[in-house]
Amino acid sequence: MRPPPNPGLRLVAIREIRFFRRDRAGWFLVVAIPLVAFAVLAWTFGSAVVRGLDVVIVDMDHSAVSIG
Numbered sequence: 001m002r003p004p005p006n007p008g009l010r011l012v013a014i015r016e017i018r019f020f021r022r023d024r025a026g027w028f029l030v031v032a033i034p035l036v037a038f039a040v041l042a043w044t045f046g047s048a049v050v051r052g053l054d055v056v057i058v059d060m061d062h063s064a065v066s067i068g
Contacts, residue, residue, distance in 0.1 A: 005011055020026050 020030075
């Protein structure tokens with residue numbers, strides 16, 4: 001019986017490469033989902049900046065600092 005291999009970056013990288021060779025859903029999760037999320041965020045924040053919005057402050061504290 002062989003002893004277990006020493007843990008390390010190389011061992012983890014080999015295991016992950018083997019996983020992605022067998023599992024196509026893994027590629028989808030690692031590549032496609034982040035690209036779609038990036039596209040949605042870029043589309044959301046790439047639009048024109050909204051200007052001219054009023055700011056309203058509601059003070060429910062009624063303290064001496066907030067009255068003055």
